[in-house]
Amino acid sequence: MKAFYNKRKNQKKSSTELRYTLSLYFLIPIIFAGISIFAFIIGLNLDTTLYSPTTKVFLGTGLGVLAFLCGLLLFWFVLQPIKQFIKKTKNLPIFQERDNRERRKSWKQPDNEIQYYSQVLSHATDILGKIEATRLFPEIIGHCRTMRHLFSQILKVAPSEATVLIMGESGTGKELVADAVYRQSHRVGKPFVKINCVAIPENLLESEFFGHEKGSFTGAIAQKKGKFELANSGTIFLDEIGDISPAIQAKLLRVLQEKEFSRIGSNKSIIVDVRFITATNKNLPEMVKKGEFREDLYHRLNVFPMVLPPLRQREDISDLTDYFLENLPLQSSKHKFDDGSQNEEFFQNTSRQIIISEEALEYLESYSWPGNVRELKNIIERAALISETGIIEISHLPLTILGHETDNISSFLNTIGLSEGVSMDDHLRSMEKKMIISALIKSGCKQVAAAELLNINKRSLWHRIKKYEIDVASLQKLQNLE
Numbered sequence: 001m002k003a004f005y006n007k008r009k010n011q012k013k014s015s016t017e018l019r020y021t022l023s024l025y026f027l028i029p030i031i032f033a034g035i036s037i038f039a040f041i042i043g044l045n046l047d048t049t050l051y052s053p054t055t056k057v058f059l060g061t062g063l064g065v066l067a068f069l070c071g072l073l074l075f076w077f078v079l080q081p082i083k084q085f086i087k088k089t090k091n092l093p094i095f096q097e098r099d100n101r102e103r104r105k106s107w108k109q110p111d112n113e114i115q116y117y118s119q120v121l122s123h124a125t126d127i128l129g130k131i132e133a134t135r136l137f138p139e140i141i142g143h144c145r146t147m148r149h150l151f152s153q154i155l156k157v158a159p160s161e162a163t164v165l166i167m168g169e170s171g172t173g174k175e176l177v178a179d180a181v182y183r184q185s186h187r188v189g190k191p192f193v194k195i196n197c198v199a200i201p202e203n204l205l206e207s208e209f210f211g212h213e214k215g216s217f218t219g220a221i222a223q224k225k226g227k228f229e230l231a232n233s234g235t236i237f238l239d240e241i242g243d244i245s246p247a248i249q250a251k252l253l254r255v256l257q258e259k260e261f262s263r264i265g266s267n268k269s270i271i272v273d274v275r276f277i278t279a280t281n282k283n284l285p286e287m288v289k290k291g292e293f294r295e296d297l298y299h300r301l302n303v304f305p306m307v308l309p310p311l312r313q314r315e316d317i318s319d320l321t322d323y324f325l326e327n328l329p330l331q332s333s334k335h336k337f338d339d340g341s342q343n344e345e346f347f348q349n350t351s352r353q354i355i356i357s358e359e360a361l362e363y364l365e366s367y368s369w370p371g372n373v374r375e376l377k378n379i380i381e382r383a384a385l386i387s388e389t390g391i392i393e394i395s396h397l398p399l400t401i402l403g404h405e406t407d408n409i410s411s412f413l414n415t416i417g418l419s420e421g422v423s424m425d426d427h428l429r430s431m432e433k434k435m436i437i438s439a440l441i442k443s444g445c446k447q448v449a450a451a452e453l454l455n456i457n458k459r460s461l462w463h464r465i466k467k468y469e470i471d472v473a474s475l476q477k478l479q480n481l482e
Contacts, residue, residue: 146309169372172373441475447462
């Protein structure tokens, strides 16, 4: 039998707080033996005349020992390969990287072997899922449960000919998902035509869809093939489908139903074999109720709906942040010679590894991200340019993020929810620091006004600013940039 202490890193516990845990090698066989002895006792009670008390004790003890040894042997064959797998897995670089990321957020030391094995196997499952997602969907960054569910949907619908309707807020990556559906489909390698419906004027959208004949309208100086004709035997992606006019909706419905259309100025029908993928950031069911979108067209499009989660509902902001930091665009500068002249054709690439501090990452993870992944990417690039030390600190983040948490009390209370492994004192310090930063932002970095907002004296505020190492000068520069 072995026992071990449950200890927290950098924490001291009294002897009364130490907990002992039986090893699984001892606990499981004991359970086996206990069940066997219990069954033996019940069996003897059915007919007590066959055995003497001494014989009963001897047989019960022997049966218990035999069951214990059998349970130990059986469990050793089962557990030993698992332990070897865990030992090898823990030494893999990718697992250590994941381990460090988990510790960076909130780390809870496992209380016993069962929790330890469960934790390692859970991490291993996540890593395998991440590897599979990276192999199948290299362009989509995100490996939380919500995104893995989205990947499974893509794999289900891609091989079929079903029309796909991708819905989600702006900046969630609807075009990337459409690309993934195309790459996993049987039509990969065939034409893949994309149309942004909102970027084309309404009077030209019909010509863009179906083409036109020469002389069919003013400016039609030559025959033009439409996007549907060019996408024949392939896939067509209609982005922002919720913004097309009712007249175009009616004509699009016919193409979806009949797979045929006519160019503008022609009576000849053209039959096409096209797979449709559409996307929108509008609430189509609500538009149907208001009469702004055709109900029959909506049902034609809504064969296989896919709803992309907004960034605030995802758990992989740190993964996205690391990815954007690793793939920052190289900064270029003109090379100056000794005589002061510049060579316009020569550029010296300068790149450095930028990292983000834990506190700055906490602000990113608590922000609501109305612009989703696109907004996160822009903020990371901006903060990397401002940072002069190679570390993105709180002072490098936009004021919209720094002041977000205390704009309303309910939002603020949600962002300070207790996390496992983090003490109440740490939460209180984090809350106090955020309140001070918010007050400085609202007061224009004037400490007297900030102290009045916090209802404390100026000297007390100064001591807290020094205690939490808040860079007031950087906040003031940031306000000037805003």
